[in-house]
Amino acid sequence: xxxxxxxxxxxxxxxxxxxxxxxxxxxxxxxxxxxxxxxxxxxxxxxxxxxxxxxxxxxxxxxxxxxxxxxxxxxxxxxxxxxxxxxxxxxxxxxxxxxxxxxxxxxxxxxxxxxxxxxxxxxxxxxxxxxxxxxxxxxxxxxxxxxxxxxxxxxxxxxxxxxxxxxxxxxxxxxxxxxxxxxxxxxxxxxxxxxxxxxxxxxxxxxxxxxxxxxxxxxxxxxxxxxxxxxxxxxxxxxxxxxxxxxxxxxxxxxxxxxxxxxxxxxxxxxxxxxxxxxxxxxxxxxxxxxxxxxxxxxxxxxxxxxxxxxxxxxxxxxxxxxxxxxxxxxxxxxxxxxxxxxxxxxxxxxxxxxxxxxxxxxxxxxxxxxxxxxxxxxxxxxxxxxxxxxxxxxxxxxxxxxxxxxxxxxxxxxxxxxxxxxxxxxxxxxxxxxxxxxxxxxxxxxxxxxxxxxxxxxxxxxxxxxxxxxxxxxxxxxxxxxxxxxxxxxxxxxxxxxxxxxxxxxxxxxxxxxxxxxxxxxxxxxxxxxxxxxxxxxxxxxxxxxxxxxxxxxx
Ligand code: SF4
Numbered sequence: 398x399x400x401x402x403x404x405x406x407x408x409x410x411x412x413x414x415x416x417x418x419x420x421x422x423x424x425x426x427x428x429x430x431x432x433x434x435x436x437x438x439x440x441x442x443x444x445x446x447x448x449x450x451x452x453x454x455x456x457x458x459x460x461x462x463x464x465x466x467x468x469x470x471x472x473x474x475x476x477x478x479x480x481x482x483x484x485x486x487x488x489x490x491x492x493x494x495x496x497x498x499x500x501x502x503x504x505x506x507x508x509x510x511x512x513x514x515x516x517x518x519x520x521x522x523x524x525x526x527x528x529x530x531x532x533x534x535x536x537x538x539x540x541x542x543x544x545x546x547x548x549x550x551x552x553x554x555x556x557x558x559x560x561x562x563x564x565x566x567x568x569x570x571x572x573x574x575x576x577x578x579x580x581x582x583x584x585x586x587x588x589x590x591x592x593x594x595x596x597x598x599x600x601x602x603x604x605x606x607x608x609x610x611x612x613x614x615x616x617x618x619x620x621x622x623x624x625x626x627x628x629x630x631x632x633x634x635x636x637x638x639x640x641x642x643x644x645x646x647x648x649x650x651x652x653x654x655x656x657x658x659x660x661x662x663x664x665x666x667x668x669x670x671x672x673x674x675x676x677x678x679x680x681x682x683x684x685x686x687x688x689x690x691x692x693x694x695x696x697x698x699x700x701x702x703x704x705x706x707x708x709x710x711x712x713x714x715x716x717x718x719x720x721x722x723x724x725x726x727x728x729x730x731x732x733x734x735x736x737x738x739x740x741x742x743x744x745x746x747x748x749x750x751x752x753x754x755x756x757x758x759x760x761x762x763x764x765x766x767x768x769x770x771x772x773x774x775x776x777x778x779x780x781x782x783x784x785x786x787x788x789x790x791x792x793x794x795x796x797x798x799x800x801x802x803x804x805x806x807x808x809x810x811x812x813x814x815x816x817x818x819x820x821x822x823x824x825x826x827x828x829x830x831x832x833x834x835x836x837x838x839x840x841x842x843x844x845x846x847x848x849x850x851x852x853x854x855x856x857x858x859x860x861x862x863x864x865x866x867x868x869x870x871x872x873x874x875x876x877x878x879x880x881x882x883x884x885x886x887x888x889x890x891x892x893x894x895x896x897x898x899x900x901x902x903x904x905x906x907x908x909x910x911x912x913x914x915x916x917x918x919x920x921x922x923x924x925x926x927x928x929x930x931x932x933x934x935x936x937x938x939x940x941x942x943x944x945x946x947x948x949x950x951x952x953x
Contacts, residue, residue, distance in 0.1 A: 421696060422694040422700070424692050425691050425695070434695075434697070434698065442467065443472065444475075446475050447472070448472035448475060449475075451468060453554045461549075464550065472572075474572035476568065476570070477507040477571050478505070479571060480504055481501045481503050482835055482836055482839065488900060500837070505546050505548070508570065509576070509577040512622075513580055514580070514785075515786045516786070517775040517779045520772075520778070522560065523560075526545065526560070528772075531768065536766070537788055539792050539876070541790055569607060573614045573618075574614060574617065574618065578602060579623070580598045580623060581594065582744055583756060583795070586752070586797055586798075590626075590751070591649050593675075601622075601682050615689065616698065622638070623639070623641060629743070629789070633657050633666050633911075634658055634878065636666075637686070638655075640734045644731050647672065651678055653671045654666040656706070658703070660874050661699070661874070663880045667711075668712065669712050669715065670716070670730055671716060672729045681719070685719065688722075716728070736911070740864040740911070740950065741864050742911060743791035746758055754801070758795040759794060759796075759816040760817045760824050762847070763847040763851070764792030774794065774814070777807055780810075781800075781810070782796050782799045782803070791828065821851070821859075823850070823861070827850065827866075828866070828878070828882075830869065830871055830877040831843070836871055841889070841890075841901070847867075850934065853935075854935065858938055858939070858942075864951070865938075868886065870886065870887050878910075881916065881917070882905070885905035886904060886930070888900070891924040891925070899926050901924055901926040904933070905919050906920055
């Protein structure tokens with residue numbers, strides 16, 4: 398069991414010994430229970446989970462203008478709600494205007510889909526809510542969630558009622574909480590699976606999500622569990638990740654990674670060198686999240702992710718604290734995961750399951766679908782499969798359990814909806830965050846830009862045949878993982894040829910996950926305007942096609 402937060406009496410000396418740092422990072426474990434910033438203050442004033450009652454009994458009846466500011470821009474996130482950007486404010490004003498000036502009176506609402514598991518019944522409900530309450534919006538995220546926009550506070554209780562009636566929720570979909578638990582989208586069905594992590598995901602959810610003991614973390618806590626040899630959950634960039642491996646003596650289990658994360662100070666997670674059997678994954682998850690809650694830095698939001706503590710402690714000390722203070726026993730040493738040969742980790746295309754049936758993965762453009770399309774996907778999955786679907790960590794979806802004689806008809810149905818089962822590398826490998834359309838932090842447009850870039854590249858480079866990732870962010874944050882893309886595009890204002898400030902991107906080249914995980918190089922001074930983006934990417938890719946040697950993959 399995780400340790401209880403230390404009292405002030407636990408002492409600063411112990412803290413210095415354990416953390417190697419003096420007071421000042423706001424760690425509860427060294428007695429820093431006095432909030433050191435506004436976020437810590439509103440969390441101390443009232444648990445974010447408690448805002449649900451106020452939404453149901455007050456705000457949904459009295460309207461947007463009656464919402465307490467600390468709830469509006471703070472605690473509502475604990476239930477997946479963010480205010481969305483007021484339309485028409487250009488990116489140049491993003492950093493200048495106050496939140497209140499940027500706020501629209503509508504919300505983004507995130508539905509958490511742990512492990513990416515959905516039934517057709519659930520997808521129908523998600524589609525209906527989209528059409529009835531969200532102006533048709535529904536985006537697939539790169540964390541297996543689905544996000545709505547244009548949500549009115551008045552409608553939130555009814556949306557929750559409908560979601561929860563089919564076993565879905567928005568609980569802790571945002572906020573300083575245990576966010577959605579990523580899982581292999583082919584858990585339980587893949588022929589090459591090492592171990593099915595689904596029971597661990599369910600148990601973690603049961604124990605830790607919506608639990609007031611873990612609802613005031615220093616910041617968000619991202620996690621992933623996958624027993625697929627494809628390493629299909631971006632484990633390198635999660636706060637904690639469990640990756641399928643075979644122990645030479647004990648068989649299938651998980652290798653534990655901690656301290657990954659992107660944003661403005663990116664870090665690849667580190668291995669603890671520990672092997673954990675499936676049944677013990679929830680305990681180890683609890684120990685890691687307990688360390689984060691108790692020892693995590695709370696003074697500065699920019700240093701409050703687990704990756705900073707892991708960077709300061711190192712893997713050895715982290716494992717020691719985990720074992721001695723939180724688990725009360727040592728963990729077994731274990732092997733590292735093998736490097737996958739396959740570069741695509743998105744499960745797009747037609748693949749055989751271990752039971753002889755097939756799964757069919759498909760690609761919308763940059764994760765953008767809509768309520769009516771989701772309803773049609775549910776119909777197709779019901780006609781051709783068993784009613785099971787999955788979302789992926791690459792903004793894609795999968796229909797499971799398709800008999801061989803149904804594959805062609807399902808694929809044709811999906812393609813007719815512009816959901817590609819055999820997409821170009823550009824459709825398959827391009828992701829975009831929400832961007833300026835709805836995000837208050839954004840500086841530039843991303844979704845439409847990403848979609849038009851795909852169309853342009855398909856037209857200009859039909860011969861391009863390599864796995865390739867192009868990720869677009871609307872600001873310096875990393876919601877679309879720009880640092881680990883072959884071509885990462887960080888939204889910012891740039892100067893055009895006439896010296897005018899226009900939307901554009903700082904280019905990062907050569908990032909990767911999996912095969913050679915690492916961050917792209919920020920090419921000094923290499924910025925492109927949004928209008929010049931297709932020309933730039935075409936130039937880079939043509940140069941690669943002309944100069945590549947046998948067996949060389951694209952890595953700019
Ligand atoms: Fe918003 Fe920036 Fe995240 Fe994009 S990367 S969704 S613009 S915060």
